[in-house]
Amino acid sequence: MSEQTSDETLQQVGEFGLIDRVARMVQQGPAVLLGPGDDAAVIAASDGRVVASTDLLLEGSHFRREWSSAYQVGRKAAAQNLADIAAMGAVPTALLVGLVAPGDLPLTWARDLAAGLADECAPLGASVAGGDTTRGDVLTIAVTALGDLRGRPPVTRSGAHPGDVVAVAGELGWSACGLEFLARGAQADAPEEALRRHRVPRPPYAAGPQAADAGATALIDVSDGLLADVGHIADESGVAIDLDRELVEARVPADMADAALRLGIDPLEWVLTGGEDHALVACFPAEAALPEGWRALGRVEAAGAERGAVTIGGKTWVGVRGWDHFASR
Structure with missing residues (x-):
């Protein structure tokens, strides 16, 4: 994290001063042939295809400066985009970042x-290769992530088949747990792991290509909630998915269960509907061996009359299934 103590503002240094002080200080990964400084960056694409994804983070909606440091916001902004690349079975190569700031x-x-952006990228061999800045009233970070399939076919949401095993890599529910305590002003009572995971998620990046190599038929990043995102697989694949309640409950750590009990909340609500942990969920053929780090959660079923349905132990979840940017408040 930067130890800079200057009290200069963006208005004082100007757009190009900001670029000189920020963009050009970032070390470039091996896929970046030409980084910041020209009209566009040049990224190597050895596969001949580029995987691309983009996200927006708005202050007050996706982060709050009183809850997270700038470094943590950078790590989180990078993580949620890099996880999308992994969710296609690809390896991240670079980020392009737009900043709207007062x-x-x-x-x-x-x-x-x-x-924060650079430190999240570095272990993956990725880097911030360029971007843009402009002045605006609402602090906004726009991130575009690029990735390399390295000869693999992309793993989409639409390939799941009845009989496939649904499995997860990574953790679920911690970010929602941390957010609940922060929203209640009860930060001091929150499990440290919950606050850490809300501020800086830990996606299992390697698990995406790993799942692709193991024959995954469908793959998705859990950003809006397990039920909501598994629902995308069910809908796009034209199937139904049933999650095993006991296997889902096994994903609830003791510290999370204790925290939920103190707040009078069912911890399954966090695991099933909480987003921003950026775990990966995949469907694997029944005969396939799950790669290391993947744990079964349920099974894909024929859709019948309920194409896109997601149930838990055969029962429909009553309530919100996850985050919707326009419907959620």
Whole structure:
């Protein structure tokens, strides 16, 4: 994280001063042939195909400066986009970042944001290859992630078949748990793991290509909630999915269960409907061996009259299934 203590603002240094102080300080990964400084970056695509995904983070909706540091926001912004690349069975190569910021934003905040973005990319051999900045009233971060399939076919949401095993890599529910405590102003009572995971998720990046190599028929990043995102697989594949309640309950750590009990909340609500942990969920043929780190959650069934249906132990979940950017409040 940057140790810069300057009290300069973006208005004082200007757009090109910001670029000089932030964009050009980032080390470039091996896939970046030409980084910041020209009209566009040049990224190697050894596979001949480029996987691309984009996301927006708005202050007040996706992050709050009183809850997370700029460095943590940078890590989170990178993670949620890099996880989308992994969810296609690809390896991340680069990020392009757009920043909309008020003129009085401290330069140190922008520098620490850039450091967080870079540090999340670095272990993957990826990097921030370029982007843009402009002035605006609402602090907004736009991230586009690029990836390389390295000869693999992309694993989409539409390939699941009846009889497939549904499995998960990574953790579920921690981010929602942390958000609940922060929203209640009860940060001091929250499990440390919940706060850490809400501020900086830990997607299992390697699990995406690993699943593709193991024959996964469908794959998705859990960003909006397990039920909602598994529902996307069910809908796109024209199937139904039943999650095993006991297997789902086994994903609830003791600390999370204790925290839920203190708040009078069913911890399954966090695991099933909480987003932003960025675990990966895949469907595998019944005869396939699950790769290391993957755990079974349920099974794909024929759709019948309920194409896209997701049940838990054969029963429909009553209530919200996950986050919807326009319907959720």
